[in-house]
Amino acid sequence: MANLLDQLAAMTVVVADTGDIDAIKQFTPRDATTNPSLILAAAQIPTYQDLIDRSLKESRDVMGADASAEQVVREALDEICVTFGKEILKIVPGRVSTEVDARLSYDTEATIAKARKLIGLYRMAGIGTDRVLIKIASTWEGIKAAEKLEREGIHCNLTLLFGFAQAVACAEAGVTLISPFVGRILDWFKKSTGRSSYPGPEDPGVLSVSQIFNYFKTYGYKTEVMGASFRNTDEIIELAGCDLLTISPGLLDQLRQTEGELDRKLNSFDPKPTQEQIHLDEVAFRAMLHADTMATEKLDEGIRGFTKAIETLEAQLAHRLAQLEGGAAFGHAVHEILLLNDLDGDGCISREEWLGSDAVFDALDTDQDGRLMPTDVQAGLGAALGFPTP
Secondary structure, three states: OEEEHHHHHHHHHEEOOOEEEEEEEHHHHOOOEEEHHHHHHHHHHHHHEEEEEHHHHHHHHHHHOOOOOOHHHHHHHHHHHHHHHHOOOOOOOOOOOEEEEHHOHHHHHHHHHHHHHHHHHHHHOOOOOOHHHEEEEHHHHHHHHHHHHHHHHOOOEEEEOOOOOHHHHHHOOOOOOOEEEHHHHHHHHHHHHHHOOOOOOOHHHHHHHHHHHHHHHHOOOOEEEEEOOOHHHHHHHOOOOOOOEEHHHHHHHHHHHHHHOOOOOOOOOOOOOOOOOOOHHHHHHHHHHHHHHHHHHHHHHHHHHHHHHHHHHHHHHHHHHHHHHOOOOHHHHHHHHHHHOOOOOOOOOOOOOOOOHHHHHHHHHHOOOOOEEEEHHHHHHHHHHOOOOO
């Protein structure tokens, strides 16, 4: 008897939910998807250090020698996401999802600009829009950005989707794909009800995705449904037949190691009865989302979580950039501290000018003269980062 993974792949497109390129090679999915948390995790693997370093060096070349470390790192973040995407596309025959900075989730025009930039980086590498999905958070602003991008031929994957209002708005906007977060919905209900578990057929995340899938198929929406963020294989089994399912390597391995008969639970040609069709403008969308406490809380939490992952990755990249440049980036940072704090331009920072905490000022002012010279800043910060001090 075939294992569950092989049977699932016969009725659903299996997508690898990881930034680990070696893991993708093991399971040979059609597509792959990443997010800042996955890129952050992959960045810790020594195997990928060359990819990180290459992106940092290319970003320095793009931004120029006089660019600040912060500017280079911001550029490198885009480069790294696309670099991982390019490597993934050497393995998978289909598409890779690359995410827009979560900090732009409530800014339609900034999201559009970032998406165009990411697609531009792929195009420079000879990769067409048919092989890339731009991941955008399912806020109203994100959905409107995706609607415009889709008209330009840039295909979108709307992520951090927890509620029916988000799904309907995405379908009406004509987005290519949505990624409802099954496991995170389950997490919220377990916490709010005090229940320790739910059987697969009663799992709130499973029920949510099933509702969305049947609604889309009943009313002929072209938007594909990709269940995401699974906590166990029971959730996956209950969604067999969904358009796509993006699954972590650990759960993929469990499915591969398990034999048994897998029944199709969702059928696009024979959807189960669903509710009447609705249409949402911005007012109706916001009202419906606000009424869904779970979706509202999980959307906000997801954006904050992805933002934290991005900021953590940026901090690591800044440190690595300084190492690669032999302290050159560190020198830029010292220079910027002087520019920011030396309000009268006399070449030193007085306690009155210092914008940071008194504790930091005291730590840097080793000679206790009440002034910070460039050598004081360089010595103090250099010691903290492991660079030679003057």
